[in-house]
Amino acid sequence: MKQNRFWAWVVFLAGAAYFVVPLVATFEFSLRMRRGYYSFDSYASVFSDPTFQATFSYSVIIGLFAIVMGIVVVVPAVYFVRLRMPWLRPFMEFITLLPLIIPAIILVYGYIRLYNSSSIIPFTGSALGTDILLVFAYVTLALPYTYRAVDTGMRTIDVQTLTEAAQIAGANTVQIITSIILPNILVAVLSGAFLTFAIVIGEFTIASLLNRPAFGPYLQNIGANRAYEPAALAIISFIITWGAMGMINVLGRFAPRTSARTD
Amino acid sequence: MTQPAATASPRRRLSFEWLGVAPFIIFALMFLAFPTLYLLAGAFIGRDGQFTFDNIAALFTDQIIAAYWISIRISGASAILGAAIGLAMALAIIRGRLPAPLRAAIMTFSGVASNFAGVPLAFAFIATLGRLGLVTIILKTVFGFDLYRAGFNLLSFWGLTLTYLYFQIPLMLLIIAPAIDGLKKEWSEAAQILGATPWQFWRYIGLPILWPSVLGTLSLLFANAFGAIATAYGLTGSSLNIVPILLYAQIRGDALQNPGLGAALALGMVLITACANIIYLVISARSERWMK
Numbered sequence: 001m002k003q004n005r006f007w008a009w010v011v012f013l014a015g016a017a018y019f020v021v022p023l024v025a026t027f028e029f030s031l032r033m034r035r036g037y038y039s040f041d042s043y044a045s046v047f048s049d050p051t052f053q054a055t056f057s058y059s060v061i062i063g064l065f066a067i068v069m070g071i072v073v074v075v076p077a078v079y080f081v082r083l084r085m086p087w088l089r090p091f092m093e094f095i096t097l098l099p100l101i102i103p104a105i106i107l108v109y110g111y112i113r114l115y116n117s118s119s120i121i122p123f124t125g126s127a128l129g130t131d132i133l134l135v136f137a138y139v140t141l142a143l144p145y146t147y148r149a150v151d152t153g154m155r156t157i158d159v160q161t162l163t164e165a166a167q168i169a170g171a172n173t174v175q176i177i178t179s180i181i182l183p184n185i186l187v188a189v190l191s192g193a194f195l196t197f198a199i200v201i202g203e204f205t206i207a208s209l210l211n212r213p214a215f216g217p218y219l220q221n222i223g224a225n226r227a228y229e230p231a232a233l234a235i236i237s238f239i240i241t242w243g244a245m246g247m248i249n250v251l252g253r254f255a256p257r258t259s260a261r262t263d
Numbered sequence: 264m265t266q267p268a269a270t271a272s273p274r275r276r277l278s279f280e281w282l283g284v285a286p287f288i289i290f291a292l293m294f295l296a297f298p299t300l301y302l303l304a305g306a307f308i309g310r311d312g313q314f315t316f317d318n319i320a321a322l323f324t325d326q327i328i329a330a331y332w333i334s335i336r337i338s339g340a341s342a343i344l345g346a347a348i349g350l351a352m353a354l355a356i357i358r359g360r361l362p363a364p365l366r367a368a369i370m371t372f373s374g375v376a377s378n379f380a381g382v383p384l385a386f387a388f389i390a391t392l393g394r395l396g397l398v399t400i401i402l403k404t405v406f407g408f409d410l411y412r413a414g415f416n417l418l419s420f421w422g423l424t425l426t427y428l429y430f431q432i433p434l435m436l437l438i439i440a441p442a443i444d445g446l447k448k449e450w451s452e453a454a455q456i457l458g459a460t461p462w463q464f465w466r467y468i469g470l471p472i473l474w475p476s477v478l479g480t481l482s483l484l485f486a487n488a489f490g491a492i493a494t495a496y497g498l499t500g501s502s503l504n505i506v507p508i509l510l511y512a513q514i515r516g517d518a519l520q521n522p523g524l525g526a527a528l529a530l531g532m533v534l535i536t537a538c539a540n541i542i543y544l545v546i547s548a549r550s551e552r553w554m555k
Contacts, residue, residue, distance in 0.1 A: 004461070008359020012369075015352045015432070019376060022387045022429065025397035029390035077287030080280045088284065095291045100483060101536050102299055103490025105507050106529045109514050110298025113305060113522070136294045173279055198378045204493035209514055216493065219382040223389075223497050230386040237383035238375070245374040 023238065030231035042228040046236070051218060059207075059215035062131065063200040066138035067193040070146045073139060075189070078150045079181055082159050096147035099140050107140060108206045130210050137206045142196035149195070153188025154181075191248045198244035202237050303533060305526035318523035322531060326504065331531060334489060334506040337420060341427035342484035346477060348428070349435025357443045370440065373433035380430045385497025388426045392417050418499045426498065427488050434487065435480055442476040475546075482543035486536040506532055 031038040033045070046052055081088045099107070111133055117125035123133040139146075162184065166176045182189065204216035219237070223230045309315035322328075356366050391398050394411060402408045416422055446469060454464045470477075492507035501512055506528065513525040 005359055008355035008361055011351050011355035011359070012361060012365075015348065015355075018432075019372065019429070021398065022391040025391035026387040028397050029395075073286050073290045076283040080283040084280050085284065092287075095295065098295055101486055101533075101540060102295070103486075103492075103507065103532060103536070105490065105492055105510055105514075106302065106532060107295070107298060109510070109525065109529055110302035111294075112514065113526075114298045114301045136290070139290070140294045173283070177283075195378075202381050202383060204382050204496065205511070209511070216382060219386075220493075220497055223382060223386055224500060231390045234383040234386035234390070238379055238387075241379050242375045245371060245378070248374070249371055 023235075026231050026234050026238075030228060030235055033228040042232040043236075046229050046232050055213050055215045055218035058213055059201050059203075062134055062138065062212075062214065063197050065135045066142065066200055067196050069135055070139045070142055070192070070196060071150075071189060074143070074146050074150050075182065075185075076177055078147070078154055079159065079177055082151075082154050083163060092147070096143050099143050104137075104141060104203075104205045105209070108137060108209045111137065112209065124210065130212060134207060134210055134212055134214075137210075138196070138200045138203065141203070141206070142192070142199055145195045145199070146192040149188045149192030150185065153185030156188075157181075157184045187251050187254050190251050194244040194247045194251075198241050201240060299533070302526055303530050305523060306530040308526075309523060310521065315523075318521070318527040319530075321521070321524050322527050327509065327528070330504045330506045330509045331535075333420065333504060335535065337423050337427065337505065338485050338488035340420075340424045341431050341488045342481055344424065345428050345431025345484050346435050346481045349432045349480075350439055350473075350477060352432065353436050353439050353443050357440065358446075370437070373436045375433075377430050377433040377437060380491065381493035382497035384426060384429055385494050388417060388422075388429070389498065392422070392425070418503060423495060423498065423503070423505075426494060427491065431484050431488065434484060438480045438483070439473070439476060442473055446472060478543050478546050482539040485539045489532065489536055489539075 030042050031040065033039060033041040077092065081092055112124060115121055115123035115129075115133060123129040159181065162180050163176055166180045171180065202216050202219060203214070204220055207214035208217040208220065219230075219233055222233060306318050307314055307316070309317055352369075355361065356369055388396075390396055392410070392415075393399065399410050402410050417426070450468055451464055454468055459467070490507060492511055495503055495505060495508055496511065499508075501508055510525060510528045510532070513528060
């Protein structure tokens, strides 16, 4: 048993080295912009770049819309399937797994072909249309995670009883979903939202092929043209991802402790 | 629809349910099913609009076959190594009884690292193992070992595999940890009492139980690496000949080149990821047979 523990530490330390060294190296690299001594010049250079500010806020806005649309699409569907149409569940599971199997580049290629400017729904014909398409593309990318987060959230509350109680009190279905169900699964929904944000904020493939001025294509462009700023941007991206994941962890502590009726 | 309805107006209730599910279904059709099917069908349509196998036949050139082969090798290697190392780390953390706070920290970090893919990850590895990267320089100045003269290149099979492992290992760790938690302590105790060595326990009890989850994650990791483009593009630009980058270049130059060929490339990618998943389904169905 003691030997067991020794090997556990060896495996852990080797793994930790693999994961920590690139972070340290990247940070060190980002400080090297001035010859001779370390400085935060590369960060100053990044933050003062108007293109950074523009592309970053663009991606944040697209991300927020993707989160809202994801909730609108997923929450009512999961609610009704759980409440009245459990036979649809396998179908939902299958659909929501598809984005993990179909690569993003194929999705966006399909969008470009199907929704080009001469088609029935010419999403890519205008800037606004392409933005809308980008939002839905991100909803699709995040679908596996949003669906699972919401589904797990609904499992921990008693949907049936809550619905019946609300109906007796005279609430209509829209009220039930927005003011009874949604607040009760808020923690799960927010976890899904932060994960969506982490996936969307630096996304490259779709934004680049739809030609939108998003953060991902900006990152790539800087990588091809600058030396030290990419390292600074990698650190910034890592901190953003860490922030989003940290929020999910913090939220987890507020998850409701009630459980579903088991009959 | 013969569900017993509790209220007086079953028909209205039913239509309301469909109204709630409708956005999801319309969304799935518009942004998942139709675009993918439309694209894949395009693989069989020639420039003249007629049905043809020419686009599929056009895939069989040296460059495209080489691209598929490199992609399969990189995805396979990063999936297998990622799964093996991830499993080893999960076992070390959970069964090796490392301190609980450490475990929580590792799980959080895995959540971050598994999402830290794409262009920033490429930057991180350039800063680490690129020609001017920290590790490259330390190896050269402190140990007198020139990584690049020894034949290593970040823009190669091993370079890309090593980079992909940064998100593959944590993903494996996150997915497999619950399965390892499901291994009951009583099982290893029972095995021990019956005189099994730790190796025998893992060979005959532990791994067979974990096997379906390991294989399932393996196919997920494969698909994850096979479709990944941003990391490779950030590392190499369009210089590396792997399928997603080839397809990316093809889409960018769509107006000039043959759109049917792009669709055929996409069809090949979907078939390969689908294959990985079908292999998993078959094996897991087999390995679950005795568990009932």
